[in-house]
Amino acid sequence: MKENKQQFSNTEIDDGLDELEKSHRLNRFESMLKFSRVISGSLSLKDIIKKAQGHTRKLLESEHVCIYLKDKSADYLSMTDQMGEEHSIAIDENSVVGSSAYLQATLKIDKGVSDIRFAREVLAIKKLRPKSMLVIPMVLNGELLGVIQATNSLNNNFNEQDIQFGEAVATQLTPVIQNAYLYEELHKQFIQVVEALADTITKKDSYTGGHTKRVSHFAMKIGSKLNLSWEEMNDLRLAAVLHDIGKIGIEDAILKKKAPLTDDEFAVMREHPRLGYEILKNVDSLSRVVDGMRFHHERPDGTGYPYGLKGDEIPIIAMIISVADTFDAMISTRPYRKGLPPMVAYEEIRKYSGTQFSSNVVEAFSEWFESTKMYSVNRLDSKKKAS
Amino acid sequence: MKENKQQFSNTEIDDGLDELEKSHRLNRFESMLKFSRVISGSLSLKDIIKKAQGHTRKLLESEHVCIYLKDKSADYLSMTDQMGEEHSIAIDENSVVGSSAYLQATLKIDKGVSDIRFAREVLAIKKLRPKSMLVIPMVLNGELLGVIQATNSLNNNFNEQDIQFGEAVATQLTPVIQNAYLYEELHKQFIQVVEALADTITKKDSYTGGHTKRVSHFAMKIGSKLNLSWEEMNDLRLAAVLHDIGKIGIEDAILKKKAPLTDDEFAVMREHPRLGYEILKNVDSLSRVVDGMRFHHERPDGTGYPYGLKGDEIPIIAMIISVADTFDAMISTRPYRKGLPPMVAYEEIRKYSGTQFSSNVVEAFSEWFESTKMYSVNRLDSKKKAS
The missing domain is CATH 3.30.450.40 (GAF domain)
Structure with a gap:
């Protein structure tokens, strides 16, 4: 000008x-x-x-x-x-x-x-x-x-x-x-750096990598169906990116084990949301994000871990990550088992609506899933008919 | 209003x-x-x-x-x-x-x-x-x-x-x-999250924690004596926070070893700047920061690792982190040895000005160090007189 x-x-x-x-x-x-x-x-x-x-x-x-x-x-x-x-x-x-x-x-x-x-x-x-x-x-x-x-x-x-x-x-x-661009860029950079770090950690795990990115992606899709605000979507994205960050604190011997874990090892592994909280609890102005991360293995019926919260005690962001995380875990291939077809994972999540997962979140997840290519007749005929 | x-x-x-x-x-x-x-x-x-x-x-x-x-x-x-x-x-x-x-x-x-x-x-x-x-x-x-x-x-x-x-x-x-506050806050949050993650990783190392924070602190002091711009200071801070991030990729058996490393183990450890680069190379708009991180063990005389760069090939940000990192490593107590008095570490860094460290950076470091309480008669009389 x-x-x-x-x-x-x-x-x-x-x-x-x-x-x-x-x-x-x-x-x-x-x-x-x-x-x-x-x-x-x-x-x-x-x-x-x-x-x-x-x-x-x-x-x-x-x-x-x-x-x-x-x-x-x-x-x-x-x-x-x-x-x-x-x-x-x-x-x-x-x-x-x-x-x-x-x-x-x-x-x-x-x-x-x-x-x-x-x-x-x-x-x-x-x-x-x-x-x-x-x-x-x-x-x-x-x-x-x-x-x-x-x-x-x-x-x-x-x-x-x-x-x-x-x-x-x-x-x-x-x-x-120009300022709005700068702000967006800094935010994007932040997400990318944390995503890259988080993915390196989960790569050590039995996943094949990309888990963090996929969980964020699914979480954002669910969040938009729930009409979350701009701020809530930002919190959700960051919480999703950070959801497994506590795994930094888990021993390689357990984290990298290429076979199902023993009960004792699983008990250690179950501490990762709490470890993530310990790492991030001192970051100012991130409390909602941290809660979204540390409660992502809680369940509405109280059988989750590590805190055993119930129903409304669990924030919606954590419940969204829970569905996104479980869905990706089921469809991903691991060294000791093949990933499930998306339609089977979808049916499984619907089955536990209200017990393992928040029913509102499952509804939003279904709405999104049914609009995707993953939900198609060719995928799995018999299952499709049952839905 | x-x-x-x-x-x-x-x-x-x-x-x-x-x-x-x-x-x-x-x-x-x-x-x-x-x-x-x-x-x-x-x-x-x-x-x-x-x-x-x-x-x-x-x-x-x-x-x-x-x-x-x-x-x-x-x-x-x-x-x-x-x-x-x-x-x-x-x-x-x-x-x-x-x-x-x-x-x-x-x-x-x-x-x-x-x-x-x-x-x-x-x-x-x-x-x-x-x-x-x-x-x-x-x-x-x-x-x-x-x-x-x-x-x-x-x-x-x-x-x-x-x-x-x-x-x-x-x-x-x-x-x-209000917008300027929001931008500052996002930037601060970014630094705090990455700092918290980085510190968790280096805690696994033989350091006692807080290393990342101290290195950033020293680096910022040196940077301000060198009159770096606002943008350069931002890059420097982030590069300092990220400088050891590649250690995520090092085996626990080496990273957590409570004794000096063998030659083979040291060769693996020396790869951490390259591993950090591999993790972050795909982050848009962060190339200067990434270079500041991956070249922080290079030396002006070409004897550094892992790339063996020389003189002006090494960016100033990396040279600042090198001095800050070495200084903190020397004064920190590790399981197998006590930390050195700051004055001794200072003399050591001055001794290698121009070979291991950039002489400009050492000059800025000295200027800052001599203005601090660490540089005091009571600390180490004999050394003080020699300086």
Whole structure:
């Protein structure tokens, strides 16, 4: 973004504007300040984009506003429509949005001009029968982050002041998006590092590796069916990644044993949730995550270990990990036995709903499982019919 | 912050203001928007506060602006003066700043009023001989984050518009400070989790625990003497925390052996930096950190392991960790030998400057060490005289 885009210079204000214009402009400035405060209050990209679209539509008095973000590794922009579906468009001169991104320049197309590029916008925009359009790139230190697209001005065409305020929106929005990226990146890095460490530990175990990653994956699928909040999903992911971390404290002789464990060895192994707690109990602000980890072998009927908690005493995050962990354990091949077909594991989990597993969680798990390719007629005919 | 503080309502603008006032106000709005963009562009608290102080001083046309932040766990505010020193002031009704925080209300004191509370401000403010003052609390969802204090209006007293814009600054600044806290917290959490895991692994080793934490501490001290950037310090801290992580992959029989290792065992042990690399190589955006970890047993003269790199081939972060790690290893007591006095370890490290250790790093290490209590006459008289 060029520095001078933010300039509404003194002379301009004192010279050209009559009193009515100034009042209109003051109102727009107030609206901009409010916008700036609202978007600064979040580090969630989804949240920021949603708020920015609504605000900009009103500010620019247009029928529709859409914000596209550049994919970091490839040359296209993407946007999520109201149905949650993602659409992408190439960064090239074939569409208005692509051109603005490609040239890193604001583009305005007036009503009555029939621009061939209208026909090459994403479907959601084509459906609006675009007549007038204003597209503004978001650029930080020469790097394109995305574009803002306003379609169909309610005042016939977009005017000079719309361009100024549209560019002001871009200028306010760009650093906020960048911060959200930085936060997401740090979070991702955190998860990846802990995942890599956790997987190295479980590799020593009789698993073939990748267990940690798969358990997180299944847990997130269950969590989203349960409509957990953004914060709860973050806690769940980290708790899933950390669920077996206490195994660091278990002797190699037991951890790496390539045969079923004796009763005594199993008693030692059963201490791993408690050992994990001992390792992480001093980490500030992680108590929900730690509980999700240390109670993942508890059972609603009280027969779990190592604490023997019952029913509501066990947090939902731990109950989700319990199902995800058991499911992966059953379908994974170990040195001393072959993994079960997913459908058999699924039936087994349903059988223990309410006793070994929380029935709410099993319901969410079933809902997800039945929407996957693992749940298919070809997999296991007889079992399928029984379900 | 009450919602209506941001309200500059339409009626007010259309009714009471003449054209000149409107222009002045437009200019202030422009300035506010620029401010909002600039502070949104950072997640570094120090940076945000510095920029906000400079901007607010100009906007409110005052001699001095100071921003205080509330300590999270205690009932006081603190500020850092231009010399980098921290001052604190109680949240109670004994000072203007403390009162504003205590009451969560804006306070304005005019010239000519001799307020007893002036005498109880922090020293840096008392030195300004405060005459007029405007203090505005920063509140998010009912929770106090800090206060903004403007001292000595250049226009005799602060007026109503100063209050409005001062409160607008507080409203813009509050969510930005909150985001910076969230980022810091996530980073701290990341470090704490990895530290806890790393320490559990090295505890299996012949160390007595706490090695990871001490090595990070020493490394950060050396890094700050070398004037590393904010990003480099972050990389250094994480690399130090991770430096022995490859030991996860070493057999318990070798790792936990309570006697000096045989040559064969030592050869296995020497692979730990490479094993650490294998664990973490797939983590995006962590390559500098990983290099800092995997080259921490390399030596400038080429006699290090496992890669045998030389001189400039070894990144500075790895060389810092090498000194910090060796220093802690020498002063720590192990099952088979007592730890050395710090002064002896220090002399030893100096002796190998340029061969085993980077001479720049040793210089920074010496500068730090000599400023600590470990470097004292009482510690080791004869050695001290030789240095």
